[in-house]
Amino acid sequence: MQDDDGAQLVRDGGSLYRRVAADLREAIAAGSYGSGGRLPAEGALAQRYGVSRGTIRQALAVLRSDGLVTSRRGTRRVVLGTARVQSFSELLSFTSWARSVGEEPGGAMESLVRRPADDRECEQLRLEPGAEVYVTLRLRTLSGRPVMIERTVYPPRVGELVAQLPADAVSHTELLLEHGIVFSDADHTIDLVHADTDDSRLLGCTAGEALLRERRRSTDPAGVPVEWSEDRYLPGTVAFTVHNSIAASALSRRHRPAPDPHSPDVTRG
Amino acid sequence: MQDDDGAQLVRDGGSLYRRVAADLREAIAAGSYGSGGRLPAEGALAQRYGVSRGTIRQALAVLRSDGLVTSRRGTRRVVLGTARVQSFSELLSFTSWARSVGEEPGGAMESLVRRPADDRECEQLRLEPGAEVYVTLRLRTLSGRPVMIERTVYPPRVGELVAQLPADAVSHTELLLEHGIVFSDADHTIDLVHADTDDSRLLGCTAGEALLRERRRSTDPAGVPVEWSEDRYLPGTVAFTVHNSIAASALSRRHRPAPDPHSPDVTRG
DNA sequence: TAGTGGTCTAGACCACATT
DNA sequence: ATGTGGTCTAGACCACTAA
Incomplete structure (x- = not known):
């Protein structure tokens, strides 16, 4: 909530534009501009916060990519939604997501094996043939x-750390972070799959029942793959949401080349 | 593909940074920097293209949001993938997507009715109670x-135009665009649903079979809702993909509040 | 220590929407 | 005609990475 002549951005955040963005986000959530209302002009905001127009534009870019406001030439920005909470870690980490919705996350390691990578895994994790x-x-x-079954393939560098974690560790992501493994980018593929015997046994569903599948390949800030994972959710426990705009989109449909059982199931690049 | 001292951006696109982005995208796709390789420094690119560093950064922001390159302080950008094609329209329009994967899209109108909106629809389309x-x-x-069943609710302004389209019109989105209806932002929710009798009859599947569901609310550039749609896909015909980074994410999980049959099925804000 | 990307500024011009 | 956001420039300083 900003003042009339506000210049106090007492907020915690690091950079200036992030604090401005956080402040504007709060004001929007509080309904200061109404849903469907208009934001002040960039110049006015710059003056109010005592920063340059460039910094204001950086802050507004954050809100736009979160789907909070529109932007088009000639008119003031329009408020699209009043709130929206989503962070990278919430999508990446089951634990982080569970906590954000007020549930208690749990994780039980059913098995952990070390073995040579197959061709697919070598390609996905960018490993040399024969690597483990x-x-x-x-x-x-x-x-x-029980909500989800998680099958994850780790490269040696990460797997060695995972192997040392306790079997009931809740968040691998957080523990790996403490060991310097940072997840910074991820590609996700969402589709539908039928439960196999492991799935039905652990999730308590019938074999062959449809599950919502999310596959994911994550990399560290240097672009080196750190995990390749396949998660299978019981129906009704989760839904994935995404916002996109004509300006910047991140999601796309991926085609499954129809009745052609020859090629392997490759929906991930 | 850019030259050693290249300054020729003969490309079509409008703004300078878009042409630079397109040029860099091609170079990356051509493998000029290798997968996992490093891009030249921003300053070097600025000099090569004869533009300011700010413009280069704008171009690189496009590639970053497409998941093509990483970015972190202190090191040159790393190439994450070699190619990635996805546009806003591909996610929004079945027709546009189908064509992009080389398939022939079709659409058959099964029914079109005009009726008063219920509370849910009024809220979603931001209509006054009692509106049609x-x-x-x-x-x-x-x-x-047959691949997908599409149920769409239009506000009057848009619906009146849809009602005049031929029953076998392939792309409503494109035809509406010609009438000045622009889709510019959309919220999507992806989950799993079971086929009802309409679904099974039209898609040729058994009733109760699991389908991949995508619900979507789209707005025009002014933030006014223009459609609220629910699409149900046969399993195995489509997968949704998304890229996110610690810098900017657009996707999130949405929780389904578990065994509580009281509240209506609301997974969309 | 040198090089890199991240942030911020100040100013300019343009395309577009609205009046 | 006015005001708005979109684009572009030139320069500055800082935080971080890597040698």
């Missing part, structure tokens, strides 16, 4: 309820 | 194969 990988199978729970 | 809406049910096909 660590493969985990975990049951994830929300407040004790 | 146009509701369509369409079967979408790829090269003749």
Whole structure:
């Protein structure tokens, strides 16, 4: 909430534009501009916050990419939604997401094996042929309820660390972060798959039942792959949401080349 | 592909940074920097293209949001992927997407009714209570194969135009665009649903079979809702992909509040 | 220590929407 | 005609990475 002549951005955040963005986000959430209302002009905001127009534009770019406001030449920005909470870690980490929705996350390691990587895994994790990988199978729970099965393939550097974690560790992501493994980019593919025997046994569903699948390949800030994972959710426990605008989109449909059982199931580049 | 001292950006696109981005994208796709390789420094690129560093940074922001390159302080940018094609329209329009993957899109209008909007629809389309809406049910096909059922609710202004389209019109989005209806922002929710009798009849699947569902609310550049749609895909015909980075994300998980049959099925804000 | 990307400024001109 | 956001420039300083 900013003042009339406000210049106090007492907020915590690091850079100036982030603090401005956080302040504007709060004001929008508080309904200061109404849903469908208009934001002040960039110049006015610059004056109010005592920063340059460039910094204001940087802050507004954040809100735009979050789907909070529109932007087009000639008119003031329009407020699209009143709130929206989403962070990178919430999508990447089951634990982080569970906590953000007020549920108690759990994770039980069902198996962890070390074995040579197959061709697919070498390609995805950018490993030399013959390299070894660590493969985990975990049951994830929300407040004790089984919700998701997680199969993850780690490259050696990361897998060695994972192998040392306790079997009931809740958040691998957070523990790996403490060891200097940073997740910074990820590609996700969402589709539908049918439960196999492991799935049905652990999730308590019938074999062949449809599950929502999310596959993901994550890299560190240097672009080096750190995990390749396949998560299978019980129906009704989760939905994925995305916002895109004509200005900047991140999501796309991926085609499954129809009745052609020859090629392997490759929906990830 | 840029030259050693290149300054020729003969490309079509409008703004300078877009042409630079397109040029860099091509160079990356051509493998000029290798996968996992490093881009030249911003300053070097600025000199090469004869533009300011700010413009280069604008171009690189495009590539970063497409998941093509990383970026972190202290090091040159790293190439993440070699290619990635995705546009806003591909996600929004079944027709546009189908064409981009080389399939022949089709659409058959099964029904179109005009009726008063319910509370949910008024809220989603930001209409006054008692306003009327146009509701369509369409079967979408790829090269003749049934693939998806599309249920769309339009506000009056848009619905009146839709009602005048031929029943076998392939792309409503494109035809509406010719009438000045522009889709510029959309919120998507992806989850799993079971086929009802309409679904099974039109898609040729068994009732109760699991389908991949995408719900979407789209607005025009002024933030005014122009459609609220629910699409149901046959399993195996489509997968949704998304890229996100610690810098900017657009996707999130949405929680389904578990065994509580009281509250209506609201997974969209 | 040198090089890199991240942030911020101040100013300019243009394309577009609205009046 | 006015005001708005979009684009572009030139320069500055800082935080971080890597040698």
